[in-house]
Amino acid sequence: MLLLALSTGCSSPQAPSDIKIDGVLTSAKSNLVFVEGGEFWLGDVGNESGVLFNPISDDNKPPKLVELExxxxxxxxxTWGEFVTFLKDVGRAGDYTVEKGFKRAVRLPITSNDDPASPNYKHKPARSPNFxxxxxxCxxxxEKTRLPFSLPSEAQWEYAARNRGQAIAFATDTGEVELDKYLQRPSYAIDPMQPVSGNVLIHSSIDVERRPVGSYPPSPLGLHDMTGNVAEWTKDWFRPGFDHLSTKNPVAIEPSREHAGKRVVRDLAGLGDHxxxxxxxxxxxxxxxxxxxxxxxCVVNQPQPIN
Known part of the structure; x- marks a missing residue:
């Protein structure tokens, strides 16, 4: 039903926006990183000395051994540019405005632009108005590429962020954090043109400003911003712990009564202060x-690399 609904809102093949759509599709296919599957312990495994990485939370313990294809x-x-292209193509770009009742657009409009100093610069990370x-x-x-794109499962997200399940703390180039000095000042003094420093953006939960995607060195697996910049949706329904998950390609497909209506968000560094x-x-x-x-x-759920 959902794919059919998306199709009915699409632009005609001759529409001027098709060139931009083609660019989004080409970028999506060319920017995929293949992640070889395997077994790993999902959850806070602690470091070699047994010290937990996230000691105050019980939601990610105990770890569970799972296998991923x-x-x-x-x-x-x-990015904003990619996301707004999609919204325009399906005819919903105008649904998320103050005039249409989306009051949150006062702080962060669902738009993109060519201004590097804007929070909505086309190369900065999109912030979806909802799950x-x-x-x-995805x-x-x-539908457009005929590849099995979807949001990642929580297990896929963590496996990739941990360089195929390694016991690391951060998904940076070194596994450690060197904070960018950006956003370490009062909001009125932030300069979006300030050069990038460090290897991650974590600071400031009160500012919507973020860096363009890929501003920092990639992880050893070749992934950017899986620590910092913005938090990220996964497709799992939220439940504390991992006992409810299967051991093969796990994904929580049903909500619990206690946490009804909530999906899992990962990379809490992307929310800012922590x-x-x-x-x-x-x-x-x-x-x-x-x-x-x-x-x-997004991920492509196909066990072979995409050519």
């Missing part, structure tokens, strides 16, 4: 389906 994942977060549009974007890619290890790749939380500041990336 190979898949491919976008090496960077979906459904993030999922819809399904739109699936405590108690939540900025590590083990931090997780449930967010309501209408939560509007999360970014996302």
């Amino acid at each position: 190979s898949f491919s994942i976008l090496k960077r977060e979906v 459904q549009e993030a999922e819809n974007y 399904l739109w890619l699936a 405590v108690g290890g939540n900025a590590t790749v083990y931090g997780r939380m449930g967010r309501g389906l209408n939560s509007y500041y999360q970014g996302f990336r």
